[in-house]
Amino acid sequence: MWTWKALKQREDGLLRPSAFRRGVVSSRASSLQLSNAKEFISLHRGAINSLEIDSTEGEGRYLLSAASDGTVAVFDTHRPTSSSTSSCASIAQHHPLFHLPRAHKFAISRALWYPVDTGLFITASFDHYVKLWDTNSTQVVLDYKLPAKVYGIAMSSIATSHSLIATATADVQVRLCDLASGAFAHTLSGHRDGVMSLEWSSSTEFVLITGGCDGAIRFWDIRRPGTFLLLDQSLSQLGTRPPLLPTPTPSNNESTSLPASSKSSSSTPILPAQKRRSHKKIQLKPPTQSSHPGMASSQNRATAHYGAVNGLRATADGFYLLSSGSDSRLRLWDIESGRNTLVNYEAMSIQTSKPIQLAVTPDSSLVFVPCLASLKAYDLWSGTTINTYRGHYESVNCCFFNAQYQELYTGSNDRQILVWSPSIPAATQIVYLYILGIP
Amino acid sequence: MAESSQSKSGGKKRPRSESEGDPDADADAASLQSIQLENDLNFTDTAIALQMMKAQFPKLDKVVVRPFILRSQLYSSVKDRTQVDRDLESLKKEAVVRVFKLNTGKDDHAIMFMDDYLAQMENAVKRYDAKDKQLSDVFDWFKQYVIKSKTDVSISHPELCSLLSNGGDVTEKHVTLLINAGLLTCQLIDQNLYWFVIPNIGSILKGLSQGRKELLSLINRTKYKEMVLANLEKKRLRLSPLDIRFHIRDLIGSGLLKTVQSPIGLLIRLSRD
Numbered sequence: 017m018w019t020w021k022a023l024k025q026r027e028d029g030l031l032r033p034s035a036f037r038r039g040v041v042s043s044r045a046s047s048l049q050l051s052n053a054k055e056f057i058s059l060h061r062g063a064i065n066s067l068e069i070d071s072t073e074g075e076g077r078y079l080l081s082a083a084s085d086g087t088v089a090v091f092d093t094h095r096p097t098s099s100s101t102s103s104c105a106s107i108a109q110h111h112p113l114f115h116l117p118r119a120h121k122f123a124i125s126r127a128l129w130y131p132v133d134t135g136l137f138i139t140a141s142f143d144h145y146v147k148l149w150d151t152n153s154t155q156v157v158l159d160y161k162l163p164a165k166v167y168g169i170a171m172s173s174i175a176t177s178h179s180l181i182a183t184a185t186a187d188v189q190v191r192l193c194d195l196a197s198g199a200f201a202h203t204l205s206g207h208r209d210g211v212m213s214l215e216w217s218s219s220t221e222f223v224l225i226t227g228g229c230d231g232a233i234r235f236w237d238i239r240r241p242g243t244f245l246l247l248d249q250s251l252s253q254l255g256t257r258p259p260l261l262p263t264p265t266p267s268n269n270e271s272t273s274l275p276a277s278s279k280s281s282s283s284t285p286i287l288p289a290q291k292r293r294s295h296k297k298i299q300l301k302p303p304t305q306s307s308h309p310g311m312a313s314s315q316n317r318a319t320a321h322y323g324a325v326n327g328l329r330a331t332a333d334g335f336y337l338l339s340s341g342s343d344s345r346l347r348l349w350d351i352e353s354g355r356n357t358l359v360n361y362e363a364m365s366i367q368t369s370k371p372i373q374l375a376v377t378p379d380s381s382l383v384f385v386p387c388l389a390s391l392k393a394y395d396l397w398s399g400t401t402i403n404t405y406r407g408h409y410e411s412v413n414c415c416f417f418n419a420q421y422q423e424l425y426t427g428s429n430d431r432q433i434l435v436w437s438p439s440i441p442a443a444t445q446i447v448y449l450y451i452l453g454i455p
Numbered sequence: 456m457a458e459s460s461q462s463k464s465g466g467k468k469r470p471r472s473e474s475e476g477d478p479d480a481d482a483d484a485a486s487l488q489s490i491q492l493e494n495d496l497n498f499t500d501t502a503i504a505l506q507m508m509k510a511q512f513p514k515l516d517k518v519v520v521r522p523f524i525l526r527s528q529l530y531s532s533v534k535d536r537t538q539v540d541r542d543l544e545s546l547k548k549e550a551v552v553r554v555f556k557l558n559t560g561k562d563d564h565a566i567m568f569m570d571d572y573l574a575q576m577e578n579a580v581k582r583y584d585a586k587d588k589q590l591s592d593v594f595d596w597f598k599q600y601v602i603k604s605k606t607d608v609s610i611s612h613p614e615l616c617s618l619l620s621n622g623g624d625v626t627e628k629h630v631t632l633l634i635n636a637g638l639l640t641c642q643l644i645d646q647n648l649y650w651f652v653i654p655n656i657g658s659i660l661k662g663l664s665q666g667r668k669e670l671l672s673l674i675n676r677t678k679y680k681e682m683v684l685a686n687l688e689k690k691r692l693r694l695s696p697l698d699i700r701f702h703i704r705d706l707i708g709s710g711l712l713k714t715v716q717s718p719i720g721l722l723i724r725l726s727r728d
Contacts, residue, residue: 250607250608254541317645317647343562345562358541359537359540360536360537360540362710363530363708363709364710365710398537399536399537
């Protein structure tokens with residue numbers, strides 16, 4: 017078996033321990049099956065919209081789940097509360113540590129742990145409120161009222177100089193709520209329809225990525241007004257990045273393809289026609305907003321998807337971004353160059369009405385996408401389907417990959433939270449856990 | 456019934472026993488065998504797949520349309536979808552093919568070779584009798600400036616005007632003429648964006664969506680929701696002028712049908728999810 021041979025090689029020094037660990041982790045992540053050792057007893061009476069495990073250093077232990085009946089629950093993933101005894105095996109059952117029955121009036125779309133520790137968590141709901149809760153007393157500490165229903169929230173886990181919650185609502189503006197002061201910090205406007213999904217960059221604490229119902233994905237630097245990058249699905253790169261200096265080909269970027277274009281104002285993608293020959297009869301509206309250097313023009317209407325962008329996930333290294341749209345496509349973008357890498361993820365059908373939660377393994381090898389009633393795992397770089405996980409009865413809304421144990425948690429409209437764990441024989445399971453350093 | 460499965464190109468290909476495509480299949484005029492879809496389902500290269508599928512495009516009696524290929528058909532023929540996308544992108548940039556977004560269902564794209572598209576455009580322009588002869592210069596400007604430089608599926612209004620104005624003065628009437636002739640369509644989402652379309656293709660697109668539904672219901676009615684490919688090929692669709700091979704490739708590529716190997720041969724099964 018691979019493991020025993022690899023163990024011997026590790027002993028002999030032919031295989032480095034870190035490489036061995038990586039191999040073990042990736043083989044576990046690609047062999048997930050419905051867990052027959054662990055289950056969560058969910059007391060939610062509505063579809064589960066959000067699952068999240070806290071990201072405290074070294075210990076991702078508590079699972080926060082939020083449902084569409086306005087309830088929030090927290091589970092301990094390490095220690096079961098009881099176990100059901102059946103004839104052949106006993107399944108460890110995890111009951112919620114606490115369950116808040118009336119956290120919000122309407123459905124909760126997202127619940128997040130405070131990135132630093134599990135003392136606080138934040139929930140956002142369709143009743144226009146974002147609430148900050150104290151975990152130990154389960155009381156609301158702060159709340160923010162927004163003008164429209166909130167589809168998603170995000171907090172940067174690497175932020176040291178700010179503690180802002182970015183909120184995505186059905187309103188066209190993205191609002192940043194400040195935890196320290198309890199007020200709104202500023203708003204980012206540029207989207208032309210509601211914003212459905214958002215994500216902070218995993219490499220910089222000041223960059224926010226938002227995906228809107230108009231199909232556009234925008235990158236914002238919160239220190240400056242305006243978007244500095246818009247992802248366009250027609251700009252693509254075939255594996256390698258395009259050269260820095262623009263090549264004089266006619267089929268290049270939209271701004272450089274005009275043959276007799278004036279040499280000035282190359283920063284705005286759309287050239288006003290007044291600068292051209294004087295006998296033009298076309299009257300175009302001049303751009304009303306002057307653009308700052310380095311910022312994308314407000315007239316830029318590039319779309320990343322043909323429908324709404326309902327899921328965003330950046331890879332852990334911060335180089336690539338995955339976006340899923342209601343046109344049932346998943347796209348991989350190179351963040352540095354802002355181009356579509358054209359990786360084609362085989363046929364999937366993504367539900368169109370709700371934001372979904374994607375999951376990526378930390379070594380960026382697999383991406384988990386909820387597709388209607390099943391969950392599909394794709395290889396990130398080639399787009400082939402590795403596995404399809406069928407277990408839910410209705411459409412899956414959210415999934416979360418627990419990197420420590422290589423377990424996957426999924427929540428769906430059928431009110432269940434299912435656990436998918438690596439399926440390996442028990443003898444090697446003990447060896448693996450020992451190697452990974454889990455007591 | 457059986458002649459619908461005949462290859463339409465002049466050259467006939469020698470029959471292959473394996474299902475993997477042979478990239479060097481030369482037009483062998485000696486063997487006049489009908490090609491079974493089972494042997495023809497996989498290709499190794501995007502360009503080869505495009506050529507073969509263009510050759511197998513069905514002959515339509517009512518409407519004259521140059522051959523086009525759907526993107527989902529390419530996905531079903533070539534194994535690696537990412538490679539298909541990348542090859543298609545480079546073919547697009549070299550202006551060998553042109554890609555159009557269709558309005559039948561989500562994310563449908565049609566691929567047409569550039570010379571076929573130009574011929575189709577000529578036919579459409581000839582058939583469309585422009586009232587004002589001065590305005591009909593716009594078709595030449597369109598062909599010369601817009602098609603050559605813009606390889607995307609859509610174009611914005613300001614850019615269209617600035618590209619067309621390389622030929623001469625452009626007014627709104629010119630753009631209206633282009634839309635009436637069937638070369639451009641307004642997008643519903645955004646008033647300022649136009650889609651490039653293949654002219655005179657409306658009836659075929661209707662046949663496409665109806666044919667898909669008919670084929671899916673055909674398989675749905677069987678007891679186990681599956682059918683042997685050889686039997687399925689012999690059937691004829693009532694509602695679609697396109698032949699059944701076209702639809703089978705398209706549905707396999709979009710994931711609604713899947714192929715299963717069995718001792719009898721290849722089975723087509725409805726994919727459940």
